[in-house]
Amino acid sequence: MKTPQFSGSKLPPSSEYALILGAGATAAISIAAQQVAVATLPVTTLVALGLLNRYRLDQRLQDSESEGFTLEAATPRPAPSTPQRVTAQPRPDAISARPQTGAASAPSARFSDQRHYIHETLAKKLQARADFAAIQQASLQKVGAYLQQIRQEKALSLDDIYQQTYIQPYTLKAIETGNLKQLPEPFYIRAFIQKYASALGLEGASLAADFPTL
Helix, strand or coil: CCCCCCCCCCCCHHHHHHHHHHHHHHHHHHHHHHHHHHHHCCHHHHHHHHHHHHHHHHHHHHHHHHHHHHHHHHCCCCCCCCCCCCCCCCCHHHHHHCCCCCCCHHHHHHHHHHHHHHHHHHHHHHHHHHHHHHHHHHHHHHHHHHHHHHHHHCCCCHHHHHHHHCCCHHHHHHHHHCCHHHCCCHHHHHHHHHHHHHHCCCCHHHHHHCCCCC
């Protein structure tokens, strides 16, 4: 058997073996002393110590439970608050109790005023148009009667005027009688008057200017 060599050790091998054996013997002696001490104690003493420790532990648990119960019982708990229901619609009596104001009638009043203003403006426009139509009617009757008089003095018929102006005879007749309902727009009426007067040898532009247009 070879002697193990320990790196970094300056002791001889014999001294190292002696140290190792001494440490092992010391550890064995301490373990044996502990086992002997435990073995020498009687079993009744060990049981009594265990029961004593168990009794102390039970007492501590009971004391802690009793203290917690008294603290919990002494502390008043707040009563749970019942949630209040919120209704979206007010009660009928609350609605009837509210004072009635004139704010609700304001929009209808403004609308009635606007409607009255619209009717009044429209009535004015219609009246102005009717007045202007009456002026045109009177002017056309005056000019038409004069053209008819000149045509008859020259012994010309409506067909003769039609051959010169290519204006339909019923249009020429409407001009002579001042019938606005059978005639086109005022611009064309003025053009027809000018052509009719020129065919009779009259100053057509001046006669056509007597008929008012917008």
